[in-house]
Amino acid sequence: MLNELFEDFYMKLTMNFYKKAAHGQTVEIENISTAEMACLEVVYFLENPTYSELSEFFNISQPNVTYRINKLIKKGYLKKFNDEKDKRVYYLQVTDKFMKYYCINDNYINNIIINLKKKCTAEEMEQFAKVLKILTKEAMD
16 A cells, blocks of 8 residues: 555656646757666766766766766756866766756645645654655665
């Protein structure tokens, strides 16, 4: 039962994202493959990783990562910047162009939380937050 509820919640979040993206309620995202979108999301989630960290995360070669990154930089979805101390190290960051597309679900999620707060007590919300923290930790372990 819990698995089904969680899958249903995830599906609804995902479906809302693609529905909004498909109906032009955001900027168009051009010629992005599934692998490139995954790369962009991981860069966003890892908060400015290096080329090496991205290579390690995906368990793919450095040249493969460099090729993907360069394509995304040309398309305007990623930018790189040097480490202040070691100029040989580059960090990656998603651009505003990516964020405009990626954040289309923010209002939807905010509305869910607002409605949840209306229907639940402060204690229930606190417990829900506690469970979400545990769930997030478990998902990353």
